[in-house]
Amino acid sequence: MDQAPGKAVAAYYRVRNAENTSTYKDEIQFACLSMSCMWDRGEAKMPLQKLLGRLCKDPGKGKSVSKACLECLDNPWRKDGFLLKKIYSLVVMVKREIPGVMPDFERLADDLIRWNYDKRFIQRNWINQIFN
Numbered sequence: 663m664d665q666a667p668g669k670a671v672a673a674y675y676r677v678r679n680a681e682n683t684s685t686y687k688d689e690i691q692f693a694c695l696s697m698s699c700m701w702d703r704g705e706a707k708m709p710l711q712k713l714l715g716r717l718c719k720d721p722g723k724g725k726s727v728s729k730a731c732l733e734c735l736d737n738p739w740r741k742d743g744f745l746l747k748k749i750y751s752l753v754v755m756v757k758r759e760i761p762g763v764m765p766d767f768e769r770l771a772d773d774l775i776r777w778n779y780d781k782r783f784i785q786r787n788w789i790n791q792i793f794n
Contacts, residue, residue, distance in 0.1 A: 694771040701764035710765035711791040739777045
């Protein structure tokens with residue numbers, strides 16, 4: 663969020679929840695809101711991990727998508743944006759390969775906020791939904 667244009671940050675603060683959120687949550691919510699702008703309103707929503715699971719079953723793309731998913735799952739959310747870049751590339755792939763369905767970015771934000779929890783239950787949930 664430190665490098666985002668002023669108009670984007672202002673728009674984010676106009677639409678975000680009125681709750682008092684931390685900078686950590688702000689960055690995640692801003693990233694998810696920004697990614698959601700790639701879709702039109704009214705498109706069907708599905709959890710990102712389920713959409714990735716569909717791509718993993720594709721004979722032509724499955725191996726590369728699986729590898730990209732595992733790279734995400736092995737990394738914590740950090741301020742340097744490494745995980746965000748990986749997730750963004752997966753979101754772009756979903757946009758290109760699965761038209762008419764958008765990831766549920768509210769759920770993605772909730773998952774990313776809890777991404778670094780000790781038990782890594784979010785990552786286990788994603789593994790189950792992507793690879794089963």
